[in-house]
Amino acid sequence: MPEKTFHKAQTIFEKASGVPSIVEAVQFHGVRVTKNDALLKEVSELYKSSNLDELVHNSHLAARHLQEVGLMDHAVALIDTSATSKEGYVVNFLVREPKSFTAGVKAGVSTNGDADVSLSAGKQSVGGRGEAVQTQYTYTVKGDHCFNISAIKPFLGWQKYSNISTTLYRSLAHMPWNQSDVDENAAIFAYNGQMWDQKLLHQIKLNAIWRTLRASRDAAFSVREQAGHTLKFSVENAVAVDTRDRPILASRGILARFTQEFAGLFGDASFLKNTLDLQAAAPLPLGFILAASFQARHLKGTGEREVHILDRCYLGGQQDIRGFGLNTIGVKADNSCLGGGASLAGVVHLYRPLIPPNMLFAHAFLASGSVASVHSRNIVQQLQDTQRVSAGFAIAVTYSSLRVTVAIAVTYSSLRVTVAIAVIYSSLRVTVVIAITYSSLRATVAIAVTYSSLRVTVAIAVTYSSLRVTVAIAVIYSSLRVTVVIAITYSSLRITVAIAVTYSSLLVTVAIAVTYSSLQVTVTIAVTYSSLRATVAIAVTYSSLRVTVAIAVTYSSLLVTVAIAVTYSLAFVFKSIFRLELNYTYPLKYVLGDSIMGGFHIGAGVNFL
């Protein structure tokens, strides 16, 4: 539909509630593997839209849902008028399906404060109905390992956000708070769904975990006597109301979640654990955000044995009560922390967004919490008596959907290798291109920063034989292009300033693309008017491999060039949202024997109190 002009939905939205509409057809462009019945479930509700306003709104919801359930990487709805009837409309979805395979490498900081590296691989929409398979292997500098494989199947349908998933994992981790190591082999089956008009989130989890606790030489006997193999089978049920604007560092809204875990039908562990999480955030004047979090946990053993040390409540660390060692608040034996049977924690935050907003924040906090022992007779009294308080300030960073692309191109004509690395964060894109050419040893570093549809490019080229530095600044905005090239050549001191203004009509490009499954063939013909130059380029793309053949005919000196390029590109996508915090903490109130960690520390993770 290149001959038509489409406008943004805002131009008519909320002005067309009186315009009747009949959806005549829904068309998808770009579908290869997605099953027909899956698409049908996703869009059948569109046919029920009675007026244009509703249709615009529903089309938008449908496009967003297609992406959120994992059926599509990208989806845009275009509403077109029907050729046959005045009230008829045709909804077109321009979609891009997920890559056949994704792989990633991530380096970060684990919750324990260790540096960690993880390798992941996965496949989205395996069967064409949004099913995804993910595997991940993580190891930290201190020697923790975790291998994890999970499969998730969403239930498709109009605005349905429910799924079932199975996760198998094996992990080996060191627990410095009770000076022991734990090996876990687990199978987890989960259901995520919604109730009551999608206002109440509901999760049910079945956990089967075989744990092996190994006490180190320094561990207290109270830890040592619990070492060995234990089997835990538990059922977890969680209900939540979540009106926050984003899951990490929300600026407004509340979260209320109540989780119950029951273990005891099979296995060694038998207990009932209740957890209540409350979070609230509200914007203040001058851009400040006030947020508060509260967590209460209670654990009750239901068997003959006392609740295992691995199942108890722990507090302390960068994610909850900052200023204390990770999971070290509560009853201690020698240097080992034994955890407790109940805990209370609350943190009050004040945030101020910095630049860029929604990514970098100044942060001040006041945290308080206490843990009661598993044998405590008067839990309330003990929680009151052993309260800890800390305060501090921090710089918090959040990031989401960061994408790094590495493309390696090898061109035959004069042996040229190009490595391009692109980092894409939301609508900001930074590209670094390094090109090495064989014959005259030439290295080029080009840095391009693209923000929305504005693009600024700076290219620096260093050529071995005759030092040449080129700075090209191109400002491209939509179809108007202004280029400024400044070239400094060493040998014969040449300074060139070229200004080019291109406005679409000078250049004629015809592109024909034939797509079959994941094989794509593109033929590009470019005719440049001024010095009569014709280029024919044929590109064959299969998955992430691309072969290009370009033939250029230049009139003035009748030159025919044939260049063959092979490009292989690999994309690493980090979809997980993440928060990093560098804080300075000062413990205000503590109990003798606590492992106090004041000063500067780094915290990272997803679940911050």
Place this chain on the structure above:
Amino acid sequence: MQKNDQALMYDFADCLAVQTFLRMTSLPFNVRQRPNVDFISPDGVIPLLKINKTLITGFNAIVDFVHKKGVTLTSHLSETQVADMRANISMIEHLLTTVEMFVLWKHDETYDKVTKLRYGSVYHWPLSSVLPFLKRRKVLEELADKDWDAKTMDEVGEQADKVFRALSAQLGTQKYLTGDLPTEADALLFGHMYTLITVRLPLTNITNILKKYSNLIEFTKRVEQQYFKQ
């Protein structure tokens, strides 16, 4: 030794030996059975003696520890006798324990009918099947390291006979191995003899070999009478 007891023949024998030794020295103690004792023990060695915060593992280390505290059963012995006693202990610990390990883990019928059930008894399914399997693999590796993996049951019987013959000759008609007073070697000998006599295994040839040496049987009955039947 009850049928639902997790402790294996040689572990039980060592525990009994330590108990006998402590009774011989008249030191007060009490016995606790724990399903995860091999994890509680810092080096995996059983039995385990806990005195306040100190943990001592294994028969020899416990005897040494008690000796360092000034309690000893060997003050009346000459240096040669002490050396003989040490040799007996070493023979029981290395040769006899290996014979017992071989029977429990290498002999298929014993493994299936006794060892597997006993070792897995403290765990829930599926660990009750997985853990004996993993342990068997480890023990078989240990036996291979000692070049015992290719031995036949008859060869193992000969090894057992060698130990019994030597100990029987040493005992002779005496009350204990080194005369009228007990030593730690007697405690260890009693632990293993009592276990071998009372244990019920599908395989009876080790017990049958032991029955040829009547003075060892008499010794076991005598020690049991003196230290455990009061």
